[in-house]
Amino acid sequence: MTVTEQAFSLNFSLLSKFINEDEKFKYAEIISNIHEEMHASTSKDKGAIGWIDLALKQNREEVDRILSVANEIRDKSAVLIVIGIGGSYLGAKAVQDALSPYFSKQTDKTEVIYAGQNMSGAYINQLLQYIENREVYVNVISKSGTTLEPAISFRVIKSYMEKRYGEEMKNRIILTTDPTNGLLRKLAKEEGFRSFEVPADVGGRFSVLTPVGLFPLAVGEIDIKALLDGAKQATNDLMISNFKENEAYEYALSRYLLEKKGYILEIMASFEPSLRNVFEWWKQLFGESEGKDGKGIFPVSVTYTTDLHSIGQYVQAGKRQIFETILHIRNQKEDHTLKYVDNNFDQLNFLENKTFHDMNTIAKNSTILAHYDGEVPVIQVEMNQLDEYHLGYLLYFFQKACAMSAYLSGVNPFDQPGVESYKNNIFALLNKPGYESIKEELEERLDQIFSENK
Numbered sequence: 001m002t003v004t005e006q007a008f009s010l011n012f013s014l015l016s017k018f019i020n021e022d023e024k025f026k027y028a029e030i031i032s033n034i035h036e037e038m039h040a041s042t043s044k045d046k047g048a049i050g051w052i053d054l055a056l057k058q059n060r061e062e063v064d065r066i067l068s069v070a071n072e073i074r075d076k077s078a079v080l081i082v083i084g085i086g087g088s089y090l091g092a093k094a095v096q097d098a099l100s101p102y103f104s105k106q107t108d109k110t111e112v113i114y115a116g117q118n119m120s121g122a123y124i125n126q127l128l129q130y131i132e133n134r135e136v137y138v139n140v141i142s143k144s145g146t147t148l149e150p151a152i153s154f155r156v157i158k159s160y161m162e163k164r165y166g167e168e169m170k171n172r173i174i175l176t177t178d179p180t181n182g183l184l185r186k187l188a189k190e191e192g193f194r195s196f197e198v199p200a201d202v203g204g205r206f207s208v209l210t211p212v213g214l215f216p217l218a219v220g221e222i223d224i225k226a227l228l229d230g231a232k233q234a235t236n237d238l239m240i241s242n243f244k245e246n247e248a249y250e251y252a253l254s255r256y257l258l259e260k261k262g263y264i265l266e267i268m269a270s271f272e273p274s275l276r277n278v279f280e281w282w283k284q285l286f287g288e289s290e291g292k293d294g295k296g297i298f299p300v301s302v303t304y305t306t307d308l309h310s311i312g313q314y315v316q317a318g319k320r321q322i323f324e325t326i327l328h329i330r331n332q333k334e335d336h337t338l339k340y341v342d343n344n345f346d347q348l349n350f351l352e353n354k355t356f357h358d359m360n361t362i363a364k365n366s367t368i369l370a371h372y373d374g375e376v377p378v379i380q381v382e383m384n385q386l387d388e389y390h391l392g393y394l395l396y397f398f399q400k401a402c403a404m405s406a407y408l409s410g411v412n413p414f415d416q417p418g419v420e421s422y423k424n425n426i427f428a429l430l431n432k433p434g435y436e437s438i439k440e441e442l443e444e445r446l447d448q449i450f451s452e453n454k
């Protein structure tokens with residue numbers, strides 16, 4: 001076993017009741033062919049598959065530039081506002097939250113906060129109040145440059161920055177966008193804002209290891225070199241076409257076969273609350289990549305043991321369409337030991353000298369057995385520890401698994417035509433030029449819906 005196998009591993013043993021090995025081997029050749037196609041320089045999705053070896057090709061100068069601008073921001077500002085939605089913010093937030101303390105009194109660190117990921121007026125107002133009297137930098141992230149939510153927040157925040165900083169504003173706003181296309185690239189070129197590039201062949205939900213994720217993370221004092229090292233290791237480990245030696249492919253195949261048997265919901269679970277936003281990132285990755293043509297597994301996430309006391313009942317005994325992937329962290333940097341108490345007022349002295357991590361691990365094992373007994377197929381993922389290296393590994397692992405999984409079910413992992421339906425409607429209803437033809441029809445339909453409700 002290599003060091004990396006120990007650092008990150010999957011266990012499929014609890015699937016044998018639901019999928020037999022012969023079934024899996026029928027797909028060996030298909031998987032191998034998809035693998036070859038993904039890695040071929042002539043791949044049919046060449047324009048979108050740049051993430052596949054990004055960590056190996058990482059440009060050192062770019063990383064140095066990211067670190068140098070991040071240092072400037074850390075020196076000069078109390079707050080970095082990251083404006084973006086979907087793949088333009090979830091990756092950075094995932095890693096940042098996973099590695100940040102639950103509670104912090106530290107005031108000398110640049111705080112990274114997010115905007116443009118919702119359309120709440122209260123949110124933007126309160127954000128503007130929050131940054132009053134604190135030095136601010138802004139990183140606007142949008143590959144297309146046309147996404148409405150970040151665009152309206154940027155408009156507001158740019159005006160605020162102009163008023164507050166005058167010409168200096170230009171130095172305090174950094175754009176991350178497509179290398180050649182879109183309104184943000186135009187702004188960078190014409191008005192001299194500093195910018196980073198989202199590689200043309202990397203889509204939003206696969207972009208966490210580009211400046212989209214790396215720059216905000218560097219400002220947040222995350223070790224981006226270690227994150228990239230983990231991703232690099234995963235890239236090398238997951239280069240094998242045989243699914244029995246490539247856990248990303250075995251995970252993809254297992255999901256695919258489970259879906260075929262009616263398990264259409266995947267619950268991603270962890271026993272560490274700080275992973276909550278890693279799962280938000282994972283949901284976009286799999287949801288947007290697979291949910292098309294009437295196909296796909298619906299990605300759901302939970303934090304245990306918290307959610308065992310809310311939707312745990314459903315997982316245990318509700319409609320049997322669920323399978324579960326449980327992510328466990330083997331070693332925790334921080335822990336707390338339960339002590340003996342003289343009067344045993346709570347009758348818990350039997351737990352003397354047990355740590356919270358010991359008990360959490362036992363809770364994990366207890367849950368696995370209970371859910372398995374409740375006919376839930378369970379896949380286990382183990383990560384040695386929670387740090388940049390292992391998270392980098394995990395992020396790449398899921399990207400590779402996701403692409404294989406989507407290809408297996410015959411959909412294009414890299415488009416999201418469904419999201420356009422909502423976008424077209426909102427642009428038409430907000431009177432965006434060019435959408436006049438559908439506006440009238442949409443308004444009539446809305447009138448009908450709301451008049452029927454009266």
Ligand SMILES: O=P(O)(O)OC[C@H]1O[C@H](O)[C@H](O)[C@@H](O)[C@@H]1O
Pocket residue numbers: 085086087088141142143144145146147150204205288416419
């Ligand atoms: O980076 P942007 O072009 O602004 O896109 C941000 C996000 O919004 C879109 O609607 C897509 O569905 C997502 O895949 C994307 O990550």
